[in-house]
Amino acid sequence: MVLAKKYIVLNPFVGEPKTSDFKIVEEQLPSLKENEFLAEAAYISLDPYQRMKLGSQFPCDMIGGQVAKVLESNNSEYPVGSWVMGHFGWRTHTNVNPEYEKICPQKPYLYKLPDFGDLPISLALGICGRVGNTAYFGFKEICQPKSGETVVVSGAAGAVGSHVGQIAKILGCRVIGFAGTDEKCEYLVNELGFDSAANYKTTDLAAFLKANAPKGVDCYFDNVGGEISSIVLSQMNLYGRVAICGAISSYNETDPAKRKATILQGFIVAKELRLEGFLVNRYADRTMEGILQNLEWIKQGKIKYIEHINEGFESAAEAFIGLFRGDNIGKTLVKVK
Structure with a gap:
């Protein structure tokens, strides 16, 4: 059994989100089923759209993409040690069924990351994502x-x-x-x-x-x-x-x-x-085209990037609020640990 942490939103946001709108809870993940793998978040993406795309029922899980590493796997396409980008939300660990990810309209993105070479894997949530x-x-x-x-x-x-x-x-x-x-x-x-x-x-x-x-x-x-x-x-x-x-x-x-x-x-x-x-999402079937072109431009020195990285899973709510105050330059991320 794996103990996961996740953010839930307690109430609809009124005006600027507040830290009191969020709560971190824990949940025990069950053992992996056939074709599933266990993903451990390394970086979580913070984006303004997340404020607008929550469901109508509260409390609800906070949505968003993350870069995660496969810790355990019952799926040969996602071996242990591989890196993935998935729309798993603000959580530390996730049991992932790739077949579900393909058909669920709330989670349209799951893919293994290409080789970034010496570049940071966090770019998969920013300029290469x-x-x-x-x-x-x-x-x-x-x-x-x-x-x-x-x-x-x-x-x-x-x-x-x-x-x-x-x-x-x-x-x-x-x-x-x-x-x-x-x-x-x-x-x-x-x-x-x-x-x-x-x-x-x-x-x-x-x-x-x-x-x-x-x-x-x-x-x-x-x-x-x-x-x-x-x-x-x-x-x-x-x-x-x-x-x-x-x-x-x-x-x-x-x-x-x-x-x-x-x-x-x-x-x-x-x-x-x-x-x-x-x-x-309109261009989901061309995801790798965009990633590989942006990756090539970075390697050629034609594109520069800057990341606004917040340390620790517990920093996510405050960092998210900072998006609406203009605190960031470039891509805002949370480094989970």
Whole structure:
């Protein structure tokens, strides 16, 4: 028998999540059944979407992906010692039935990790995992960028946004990023090669775009929604393309009046814009394509990464709350032990 720890959410989040909304509980895992394996979490992914995707019944298990090592196995495809990425939630140990993982709509991702060489295995939750694939497929497939075009990325210092900007540079685009601190903006320009970046809390973004994108914006990768996105759309070029990845600006908002933004239909019609929301699961059958391409770019020195790692399983709730306060640069993770 294995004693597992897991996080449960006690109540629906109201506004910003609180540490009191979470509780760590223990459970005894039964012996492995035929075709099952026991996975021990090494790193757990913390992502804004997790706030929005919980079930309607509470208490409920906290969802999310993790990188885990196979400790015991009754499945020859997942031998002891192999590394997997699985949507197992915030828990230390999991009995996994791969057949169940294939058919359960709540857990669409389970795969063995490729050889990362000397790179940290934690990248499987970031730039070489679902985060990286969100950037890779969302930007390339939906924005369909062309060399020489101007790209704007909101939430640009986050895990997805920082990656999108670097892919855009690889593809020959001019890249503008918006982030929430001067430090993050300096990181985007000086370390990641963005052409310019602005602190949305202290900058007149409309004036900034007119100065830094005088010929208009061709592609917009939207991680935040709200008034920031309204400003960008107002300055897009004819036939501009918008990939809508998230809306973190409104996730914790409880005042309906503050959820309102500029009416956009006029911009969309006049400029004949194409806006498309997406989830990375759309590209699940191409998972390895994205991972291997991002891995190759890292090895070639074309992509840089930064990880915001929190130590210890017990740090997860506070680190998750920090996502909505802008505490992180790059991918936020919990190192379980």
